[in-house]
Amino acid sequence: MSAPSRPESSARTSDRIVQELERDIVAGVLPDRSPLPPERDLMQRFGASRTVIREAIATLSNRGLIESRPRFRPIVRKPDYETVLNSAGEVLRLLLRDVAGVRNLYQSRVFIERALVREAALHGRKEDIEALSAALAANEAAIADSQRFYRTDIAFHGVLYQIPHNPIFTALHHGYASWLAPHWERMPRSPERNRVNFLAHRDIFRAIRDRDPDQAEEALSNHLNAAWEYVRGTFGTEMG
Amino acid sequence: MSAPSRPESSARTSDRIVQELERDIVAGVLPDRSPLPPERDLMQRFGASRTVIREAIATLSNRGLIESRPRFRPIVRKPDYETVLNSAGEVLRLLLRDVAGVRNLYQSRVFIERALVREAALHGRKEDIEALSAALAANEAAIADSQRFYRTDIAFHGVLYQIPHNPIFTALHHGYASWLAPHWERMPRSPERNRVNFLAHRDIFRAIRDRDPDQAEEALSNHLNAAWEYVRGTFGTEMG
DNA sequence: CAGTCTTTTTGGTTGTACCAAAATCGGGAA
DNA sequence: TTCCCGATTTTGGTACAACCAAAAAGACTG
Known part of the structure; x- marks a missing residue:
């Protein structure tokens, strides 16, 4: 050995x-x-x-x-963590052809973000909370424009990945966004739906602001699990 | 767009x-x-x-x-998540040449495992706890043999990655093990040191068994942070 | 039938050649 | 002088032929 x-x-x-x-x-x-x-x-x-x-x-x-x-x-191109995740992504895409692959990836994302909101609630600095607040405001302002809402949605979650101040998480966020995008973009959108998501984001934010990790984690779980249920229908066949 | x-x-x-x-x-x-x-x-x-x-x-x-x-x-080779992580690893290795890269990676590992032990404590099934218990026993039995202890150490942590039943985490564990190995293997080992680590593992296990996520998370944090402090000295220059 | 030796297959490498597109250069027009 | 356009050179993409050494397969022998 x-x-x-x-x-x-x-x-x-x-x-x-x-x-x-x-x-x-x-x-x-x-x-x-x-x-x-x-x-x-x-x-x-x-x-x-x-x-x-x-x-x-x-x-x-x-x-x-x-x-x-x-x-x-x-x-x-001098390599950074984005590079690392990109090279992984090329192979990963092959595993995202069936629903099981997408589910695994999404599950991992939920898992990570649950930990991230806990971290945010417990150790988030003032600037982090402010960044989150700004992202939330941008999110609300875009409710009427589904295209823009999608971007601010991603940006809101992106703030969470920046809180640990570790470039790996930043890169990971971009990875999730790009890997899941092809599956997420076919999800039907509407201002009503956007509003639901915004409210979920608001719940998450408030729990973080109030320094309540358990509440934050639960709010995030609800949000992401609901989103998953929502996109389930857009897949062709059955799923677990 | x-x-x-x-x-x-x-x-x-x-x-x-x-x-x-x-x-x-x-x-x-x-x-x-x-x-x-x-x-x-x-x-x-x-x-x-x-x-x-x-x-x-x-x-x-x-x-x-x-x-x-x-x-x-x-x-x-039909691709799986190991494949994905491997291909990422080849580039990642380039970023592990300086201490900052290793620290980022290790930080991410600590972050993940903190979430994993919470998960284990909250939702770990009986079989999971048993697997953890078995890994702990193997770990204790190997205290005298540093070579073997190293392997059972990795295996103990590996059980944590299996609890979410998501192949991504399993692959991630192998990734961490192989990426960090070159830096960890130069860490001086001794039965005394092994015993310290075993006791830390036992604390983690007990907290999980007792369904105490906060305690489990803290025990894991202490364990991994102590390990980091321990290997700091083996790096050439200063660090943050 | 097992083990060894010979032949064939196959990957690693080189060299040359050709094409089309990009980059460069140079001269003429504004 | 400056700017634009066309000719020339450079450069990447592809193909073909050939050679070597090691691996794989087959034949041969004890």
């Missing part, structure tokens, strides 16, 4: 190149947002064929360390 | 092949654990050059949909 159980036959040239370029990117030798050197330059630098170089580039692209639109020079 | 904002110049042949192979893998046409067809077969099937085929294979490999050891036939 403790032995280096990875013979790790790193005999693949492209892997070496990937590693080296990764180093350069995180170290800033290849600055963020700058274009990657041309493939023909890289093959000279690494003494490898273009095939190998392109393989390395493809790997970096899949990792999210470079943005490569089809006919353009790849752009270097 | 609502317009298909993705011109998505799908001019890349390999992308099409990737998609098609992905379909085959999730649909089971290419069974899990079976070897991928030889590259030369694939180039005939898709009417593309080997260059393109290999690019597609590289992409699938990076996504975790096939396991490709250097000189062997790639093995098809």
Whole structure:
């Protein structure tokens, strides 16, 4: 176990190149947002064929360390937590084709947010509460405009993810939003429905403001579970 | 916004092949654990050059949909949540080179586990409590053997991640274990230290068994924060 | 039937070549 | 001079042919 159980036959040239370029990117030798050197330059630098170089580039692209639109020079992207979640998302999407996958993901979201509202109620700073209050106001102001309401809805929940001041949660929020979006966007919307959601948000906010974690958690649970029930119908077949 | 904002110049042949192979893998046409067809077969099937085929294979490999050891036939891997977390992990590792990254990750773990022990205390079933009890016993039995203690330690925490019965958390536990392992393994160990950790586990377990979520959460916080303080010293420089 | 040796298959890599689109350059028009 | 447009160069996308070494498969022998 403790032995280096990875013979790790790193005999693949492209892997070496990937590693080296990764180093350069995180170290800033290849600055963020700058274009990657041309493939023909890289093959000279690494003494490898273009095939190998392109393989390395493809790997970096899949990792999210470079943005490569089809006919353009790849752009270097210094990795952050968004990058991490994005690369996970590409595979995750395959698991969201059936309802079970969506349910698992949504359940995890509810679980996280329950903890987040507790955290907000117990340790949220004054600025956090104010940010929440502002997001709530924006949410209310958008009730008539379902398109805008959707965005302020996401933003309200987003504030919760910022309270721990941990970039992982910020990224996670964006992840949830983008992964669930395709399923959520087909949910029928209306000012009445928006109003219901706004009121739920208000309940959550008030519980947090009043420093009542149990109440906050319950309000959030009710809100998200109701939303789930609401979208259930939009799925094709049955579900658990 | 609502317009298909993705011109998505799908001019890349390999992308099409990737998609098609992905379909085959999730649909089971290419069974899990079976070897991928030889590259030369694939180039005939898709009417593309080997260059393109290999690019597609590289992409699938990076996504975790096939396991490709250097000189062997790639093995098809039907994606699950482990796959998702693994592919995230490859990028995440780059962010764990500095202490801030490790701290962020560890903080998130503490946050999750605090919620998990609450959940266990409030809604854990009898079997869950029993599993926890068994893991605790194994943990105690391994106090003298630091190597084995480490494993039972991870296993004890792992039980917590299984209580929500959501495969995402199971995968997340494996993720945390493997991502943090390189930093944790350099922590000095001793039977005395193991005993301290075991007692902390026992406190957590008792609080859960007694259905006291607040107590469970606090016991877990103490345990994990103490562990963090303990490994702080093993890092090179200062930290926040 | 087991174990060993030979042949075939297959992945890893290189090199070259061609095309089309992007980036660059340069000259002419305003 | 400045700006715009067209010609030229650069660069990414794809294809084909070939070679090597290791793996897999098959044949052969004890």
